[in-house]
Amino acid sequence: MNNKKIKAGITVFPGSNCDADVYRVLNEVFGLSASFIWHKNKIKDLGGYDFIVIPGGFSYGDYLRSGALAARSPVMEYVKDYAYKGGIVLGICNGFQILLEAGLLSGVMLTNDSLKFECKDVYLKTLNTETPFTCALKKDSLLKMPIAHHDGNYFAEKKIIESLNHKNTVIFKYCDENGAITEISNPNGSMYNIAGISNENGNIMGLMPHPERSSEKILGSEDGGYIFQSIIKYIKER
Amino acid sequence: MDNVSAKKNDTKKTEKLFGLSAEEYSKISELLGHEPDAFELGIFSAMWSEHCSYKSSKVYLKTLPTEGSKVLIGPGENAGVVDFGDGDVLVFKMESHNHPSFIEPFQGSATGVGGIMRDIFTMGARPVANLNSLRFGSFSHPRTPYYLSEVVKGIGFYGNCMGVPTVGGEVVFDECYNDNILVNAFTIGIAKKDGIFLSSKCEEGNIVVYVGSSTGMDGMHGATMASEEFDLKKNKKRSTVQVGDPFTEKLLLEACLEAMEKKLIVSIQDMGAAGLTSSSFEMADSSGKGMIINLDAVPLRTSEITPAEMMLSESQERMLLVCGRDKFDELKAVFDKWGLNCVEVGEVIKEKEIRFFYKSKPYKTLGVNTVVKGPEYKRPVKKPKYLNSVKPLNIDNYKIPENINDAAFKIITHPNIASKKSVFTQYDYTIGTATIVPPGFSAAVLRVNGSGAGKKGFLLNVSGNSKYTYLDPFTGGALAVTECARNITACGGYPAAITDCLNFASPEDPEVMWQFVNALEGIKSAALKLNTPVISGNVSFYNETAKKDGDKTTVHKIYPTPVIGMLGFIDDVEKAVTPYFKSEGDEIYILGRLSGNLGGSLYMDLEYGNFMQKPSEIDLDYEIRLQNCLRSLINKGFLKSASDISEGGIFVSLAESAITCPNQTLGFAVNCDTSKSGVRIESFLFSEFEQAFIISVDKKLSGPQKTAVSEICAEYGIKLEKIGDVKKGIMKINDKIDLKSDKIKEGYFSVI
Numbered sequence: 001m002n003n004k005k006i007k008a009g010i011t012v013f014p015g016s017n018c019d020a021d022v023y024r025v026l027n028e029v030f031g032l033s034a035s036f037i038w039h040k041n042k043i044k045d046l047g048g049y050d051f052i053v054i055p056g057g058f059s060y061g062d063y064l065r066s067g068a069l070a071a072r073s074p075v076m077e078y079v080k081d082y083a084y085k086g087g088i089v090l091g092i093c094n095g096f097q098i099l100l101e102a103g104l105l106s107g108v109m110l111t112n113d114s115l116k117f118e119c120k121d122v123y124l125k126t127l128n129t130e131t132p133f134t135c136a137l138k139k140d141s142l143l144k145m146p147i148a149h150h151d152g153n154y155f156a157e158k159k160i161i162e163s164l165n166h167k168n169t170v171i172f173k174y175c176d177e178n179g180a181i182t183e184i185s186n187p188n189g190s191m192y193n194i195a196g197i198s199n200e201n202g203n204i205m206g207l208m209p210h211p212e213r214s215s216e217k218i219l220g221s222e223d224g225g226y227i228f229q230s231i232i233k234y235i236k237e238r
Numbered sequence: 239m240d241n242v243s244a245k246k247n248d249t250k251k252t253e254k255l256f257g258l259s260a261e262e263y264s265k266i267s268e269l270l271g272h273e274p275d276a277f278e279l280g281i282f283s284a285m286w287s288e289h290c291s292y293k294s295s296k297v298y299l300k301t302l303p304t305e306g307s308k309v310l311i312g313p314g315e316n317a318g319v320v321d322f323g324d325g326d327v328l329v330f331k332m333e334s335h336n337h338p339s340f341i342e343p344f345q346g347s348a349t350g351v352g353g354i355m356r357d358i359f360t361m362g363a364r365p366v367a368n369l370n371s372l373r374f375g376s377f378s379h380p381r382t383p384y385y386l387s388e389v390v391k392g393i394g395f396y397g398n399c400m401g402v403p404t405v406g407g408e409v410v411f412d413e414c415y416n417d418n419i420l421v422n423a424f425t426i427g428i429a430k431k432d433g434i435f436l437s438s439k440c441e442e443g444n445i446v447v448y449v450g451s452s453t454g455m456d457g458m459h460g461a462t463m464a465s466e467e468f469d470l471k472k473n474k475k476r477s478t479v480q481v482g483d484p485f486t487e488k489l490l491l492e493a494c495l496e497a498m499e500k501k502l503i504v505s506i507q508d509m510g511a512a513g514l515t516s517s518s519f520e521m522a523d524s525s526g527k528g529m530i531i532n533l534d535a536v537p538l539r540t541s542e543i544t545p546a547e548m549m550l551s552e553s554q555e556r557m558l559l560v561c562g563r564d565k566f567d568e569l570k571a572v573f574d575k576w577g578l579n580c581v582e583v584g585e586v587i588k589e590k591e592i593r594f595f596y597k598s599k600p601y602k603t604l605g606v607n608t609v610v611k612g613p614e615y616k617r618p619v620k621k622p623k624y625l626n627s628v629k630p631l632n633i634d635n636y637k638i639p640e641n642i643n644d645a646a647f648k649i650i651t652h653p654n655i656a657s658k659k660s661v662f663t664q665y666d667y668t669i670g671t672a673t674i675v676p677p678g679f680s681a682a683v684l685r686v687n688g689s690g691a692g693k694k695g696f697l698l699n700v701s702g703n704s705k706y707t708y709l710d711p712f713t714g715g716a717l718a719v720t721e722c723a724r725n726i727t728a729c730g731g732y733p734a735a736i737t738d739c740l741n742f743a744s745p746e747d748p749e750v751m752w753q754f755v756n757a758l759e760g761i762k763s764a765a766l767k768l769n770t771p772v773i774s775g776n777v778s779f780y781n782e783t784a785k786k787d788g789d790k791t792t793v794h795k796i797y798p799t800p801v802i803g804m805l806g807f808i809d810d811v812e813k814a815v816t817p818y819f820k821s822e823g824d825e826i827y828i829l830g831r832l833s834g835n836l837g838g839s840l841y842m843d844l845e846y847g848n849f850m851q852k853p854s855e856i857d858l859d860y861e862i863r864l865q866n867c868l869r870s871l872i873n874k875g876f877l878k879s880a881s882d883i884s885e886g887g888i889f890v891s892l893a894e895s896a897i898t899c900p901n902q903t904l905g906f907a908v909n910c911d912t913s914k915s916g917v918r919i920e921s922f923l924f925s926e927f928e929q930a931f932i933i934s935v936d937k938k939l940s941g942p943q944k945t946a947v948s949e950i951c952a953e954y955g956i957k958l959e960k961i962g963d964v965k966k967g968i969m970k971i972n973d974k975i976d977l978k979s980d981k982i983k984e985g986y987f988s989v990i
Contacts, residue, residue: 014577015485017401021671024687058399061485117394117664148398148666213668218685218812 001236008034009049011079011095013070018056018092018212025212026053030228039075046082050235051132054079056093056148056210066109066151067097076102088132088231089204093149096196096206105197105206106164107156112149113189119148121220122187122209124172124195125179131202132234133227134171142179143172143223145209147187152208154190154197164197172196172207256283257466262613269608277602280546281609284512285519288779291612294745295777298758306771308734314524315436316357316508317427318773320735320805326686327434328696329363330426332371332737332803334778338479339392339421340468343385347392347421348482349457349554354423355400356508359491360557362435362498363427366670367684368397370407370423371700371739371801375416377653382411385419386661386990392482393423394664399484400491404665405673405682407700409990411653414704414797417468417783422739424700424803428686435498437507440525440560444504446518446584447566449573450490450556453514454539456481457552467744467793468783486555486578493576494557502561502569509556515549517558518584518592523610531584533596545596560586619755620748624850628709631837631851633921639845642920642974646889648844649924650982655840655886656989657898674811678898680725680881681806683814695811697731702801703885706853706927709838711753715760715800716856717927722804723768724882727865728931729814730872731806733768738775738802743782743795750779753798761800767858768865770804815872817881817891818899819906823937824878824964826892826906829871830864830930831957834917840886841924853927860929867954868931876947879934887924891932893969897983905979907970908962919974934964 008026012019019036026034034053037046046052060069070076076098083089083104091099099105112118126134126141137143156164164170173193176185186193188208196207211224256279258266266274266282274282288294304312310327311319317331335350355365370393375382386409397404402425457480497503505525507517514536522529533545539553561569566582573580587593592609594601639645649655662677674695675683681699701721707714723733738761743750765772782795808814819826836842837851871877881891896904912922935947951958962971969977 015399015488017399017488018669021669024671057401058485058488061399061483061488063485116391117398117666119666119668120663146668148668150398210668213671216671218674219668219671 003031003232004033006032006050006232006235007048008032009037009046009052010034011037011039011052011054011075013039013059013073015059015061016055016057018210022053022055022212025215026228029215029225030232037075039073041075044078046078046087051088051090051231052079052082054089054091054095054098056095059094059098065101067094067101070098071101080104083204086201086203090133090231091206092210092212093208096208097151099204099206104204105199106160107154107197109151110153110155111151112153117150118187119146120187121146123175123177123185124209125175125181127173128168128171131171131198131205132231133205134230136230136233137226140179142175143226144221145211145214145224147209149208152188152190154194156191161191167200169198169200170194171198171205257287258283262286265613277546278604280550281515281604284515284550285609286612288745290512290516292777293613294615294617294779295754296614297616298755302762302772303766304771304773306735306769309771309773312771312773313775316360318735318737319361319434320773321431322696325431327429327431328426328805329358329361329429330424330737330803330805331357331774332422332424332700332739332801333357333776334739334741335421335423336418336741336778336781339389340419342479343388344392345479345481347389348396349480350421350423351393351396352482352484352487352554353510354425355402355487356510356557358425358427359494360435360506360508361427361429362433363429364495365400365402365425365427366672367426367682367698368402368404368424369682369698369700369803370404370421371702372407372409373415373420373799374411375419376413377411379413379416389419389421390661390664396482396484398666400488401669403667403669403673405667405684406677406698409658409661412704412797417785417794418781418796420741420781420799422741422801424737426698426805433498435503435506437505437521438524439505440521440527440586441504442527442586442588443563444560444586445563445566445582446529446531446586447559447561447569448536448556448579448581448583449493449559450578451483451486451553452537452539452579453548453551453556454553455543455547455551458547458550467780480552480554482554489576489578490555490557493573493578497569497572500568500572502565502572504560504562506557506559509558511552513550513552513556514558519606519609521558521560522590522592522606526590528587528589528591528606529584530587530593530595533594533601534598535581535583537579537581545594545601617745617751618748619751621752622749628850628852631835631842633836633918636846638918638920642923643977645841645845646923646975646977647985649840649886650890650893651985651989652840652844653989655890657987658990659987660990675729675814675816680728680817681731683729683808683811685811693810693812695808697726697729697806697808698804699725700801700803701725702799704797704799705849706838707757707800708797709850709853711756711798712760713853713855714798715757716764716858718800718802719761719764719768719770720856720861721884721927722802723770723865726804726806727869728817728880728882729808730869731808732869733770734805734807735773736765736770736802736804738772738800740775740777741781741796741799741801742779745779750795757798757800761802764858767862813873813875815877815880817879817895819895819904819934819964820878820899822904822964822966824934825937825960826908826962826964827933827935828930828959828961829868829933829951829956830928832922832925832928832930834921834925836921836925839924839926841920857929863954864929864956867951867956870950871947874946876935876939876943877933878936881932883926883928883930883932885926887926888932889923889975893982895932896969896979897986903967903979903983905965905968906962907965907968909972910961919972923971
């Protein structure tokens with residue numbers, strides 16, 4: 001299967017601002033056929049897409065709560081249908097916040113414990129490689145990727161954390177450059193250093209760091225590219 | 239405001255409220271043929287304010303070099319435009335938002351960033367990078383942490399939400415800014431050469447359209463406020479500060495660019511300072527036309543607003559544009575899609591006047607020229623008295639400190655030297671997937687996505703040194719330009735063009751005007767020599783505050799602070815060089831020559847509490863040869879690192895080169911016979927802004943390669959001297975400096 005045959009949909013809300021980066025990387029770096037889905041899009045069936053990306057940004061200006069308004073936008077109803085039918089949905093940064101607010105993933109995002117916007121490179125440890133987003137990775141692989149967010153402090157009640165652990169749906173944790181999951185390597189105060197989680201079925205994943213900003217060597221890291229390569233591999237092999 | 243009687247016997251009061259002088263008031267009355275009413279006075283006071291009219295600086299700004307082979311549009315439009323080749327152009331400008339940021343630092347800095355980005359996308363360019371230059375009061379002043387944290391938060395709030403990376407800047411602390419902080423914001427955008435939009439293309443019969451946010455009471459009289467000094471009651475000026483909404487601006491950006499792409503717009507101008515007044519009058523003026531403006535159609539946030547207030551409001555995220563009547567429906571559809579106002583508010587007319595309608599009736603008519611052609615002053619100029627006591631330094635009059643290690647540690651951990659990483663990480667600098675060299679190093683290096691640009695890229699830097707400008711305004715002005723160029727060249731780039739932000743105290747003080755005129759001469763001479771024309775800029779006067787000191791009132795003035803923003807080009811971003819050392823064993827050289835002059839240095843200030851000495855002058859001819867030589871060495875791939883020698887001197891250059899390497903902590907062992915050139919060790923270590931660079935090269939460079947390096951240096955007539963080697967973990971210079979890299983690193987990264 002030619003990469004060009006893989007169709008990716010990128011949702012665009014008012015205030016999305018990583019949409020163009022994801023679009024460029026999917027089309028130019030990975031040679032896929034990626035296109036935008038405007039939030040007022042009337043095409044109810046997203047079944048024509050091989051996967052959907054909800055990109056980062058400040059949808060609706062982060063008013064009310066990060067992701068809260070976008071989660072109630074018409075297009076999210078179609079994304080939910082798509083996801084419930086097993087479609088692959090990746091939420092990055094604000095996209096992760098939207099997935100949480102839409103109830104497609106469990107938990108909430110609090111303001112970073114520094115109370116500041118944090119933009120820097122972090123390391124992630126891959127805990128589960130049995131998902132469409134990580135199938136090209138080896139267990140415990142370390143990925144270097146940048147974060148850029150104000151509200152990335154993942155929080156969930158005990159029951160949810162237990163369930164995440166039990167079902168092995170914590171996909172990535174923040175760690176240091178040697179892979180140790182330490183307090184100092186946690187950039188935002190997330191519970192248990194959680195950086196990315198999936199649903200039980202594994203077809204929906206949200207993560208705070210930006211794989212699209214770390215898919216080319218010249219930008220300092222190609223590690224984020226493994227996430228897109230995993231999706232491509234999964235689609236080709238299914 | 240309409241209640242304010244503007245009768246002649248009230249001139250004193252009027253002057254205070256409207257910021258006009260008695261002479262200006264009389265001139266307005268004469269031009270109108272009657273005493274101005276509140277509406278007219280509001281419009282004149284805004285357009286004749288220093289901020290909008292440049293009345294004290296215009297005479298001098300005209301003398302700056304503004305042309306060059308790559309300059310497509312120089313000063314006069316919303317921003318300047320430079321040819322980037324392959325059909326692309328770069329559009330950039332820097333602007334101050336000092337007064338609002340002192341009154342309300344979060345909103346002031348946020349709307350400063352919002353305003354400069356509007357200037358860029360008004361031209362049809364998509365903003366691709368922001369930088370800023372910030373000046374705060376003394377680091378130990380109790381209010382400084384508040385200003386620092388709020389200003390940085392405001393800049394991040396706006397830029398991050400817009401999705402425009404903030405890739406660099408400077409943060410400087412000095413007590414001269416205790417009562418007047420400076421916030422200068424720079425934005426660069428990219429556009430297609432044939433996709434540039436101007437404010438000067440209005441044609442008779444076109445309609446005038448208001449887009450963006452509704453008009454409210456915020457920012458009232460902002461332009462006038464920014465043209466006055468502060469007094470003790472600054473809180474009363476709070477309502478003059480604008481409130482920013484970056485979300486709306488993001489929508490406005492997308493809507494404007496979409497409408498431009500569809501060729502629906504004829505002319506456009508941002509409603510920035512003096513809002514609807516400046517946008518309508520200036521567009522009409524630059525197009526040689528007039529306008530009908532129907533005030534009933536202006537979208538409002540409150541019904542409790544007078545016509546004068548509508549004209550003077552500085553509510554953010556608004557644009558005035560002009561389009562063909564046949565395009566309006568299509569234009570409206572674009573703005574509807576983005577959920578923004580798009581309202582016809584008038585028409586372009588042949589007669590050069592603005593006819594205002596209010597409550598469906600003719601309200602006022604004002605001649606465009608009458609309002610726009612404000613006063614122009616050649617204000618009195620007098621050499622400041624304090625300069626008589628600024629003499630060349632004789633270091634022999636000062637005792638050598640017992641422990642130079644302590645002096646070095648004090649310098650590297652001084653707030654003006656120490657790392658600003660905790661500031662930069664609050665800005666999104668990775669969005670756009672174009673940032674090759676992030677903030678915190680010499681210059682930001684960016685690539686260009688989505689065009690046929692290939693590997694070529696551009697570099698950005700902002701620099702200014704107010705202390706040196708205070709000690710020697712000409713040298714300070716020239717240094718700001720030269721320092722930007724050094725930072726760009728140290729990465730391997732070619733300096734191309736500049737924008738300037740000139741921050742000074744009151745122009746009504748002849749000594750301040752002297753500083754201004756001489757600093758501008760310095761900028762001019764360096765810009766001419768380095769072939770970097772000034773394509774846009776901004777002047778901010780009245781950065782001073784009256785303070786009560788017992789019974790006496792004294793005026794605290796900032797040091798003259800010209801700040802330069804420079805654009806450079808690079809053919810291959812993969813060849814860009816960073817300032818930090820790369821591996822143990824590499825050889826360290828000084829390229830250039832040292833003056834050893836400690837006059838005006840941080841060392842003199844910290845060690846002896848006296849920096850009132852003459853800084854070194856810059857030999858611009860030598861500078862060009864030096865920079866060409868360095869660039870040639872970089873382009874041939876001989877250098878592993880290059881760093882200029884700026885504040886703090888050679889010690890700081892070496893130390894930063896050792897500890898800012900991302901993956902390891904390096905050090906150095908340097909041995910340099912300074913007695914040969916007859917300078918004391920401190921002069922070697924801490925003299926600043928030398929015409930020299932610290933470079934490192936691979937020790938495994940072959941014989942022929944080493945010969946090639948020597949030949950290049952000889953060709954440009956530049957001295958190259960090996961001074962030591964890159965080490966791990968230690969910092970040693972002769973037998974005078976012996977420090978641990980880890981300790982220096984910890985200090986350097988933990989101050990701010």
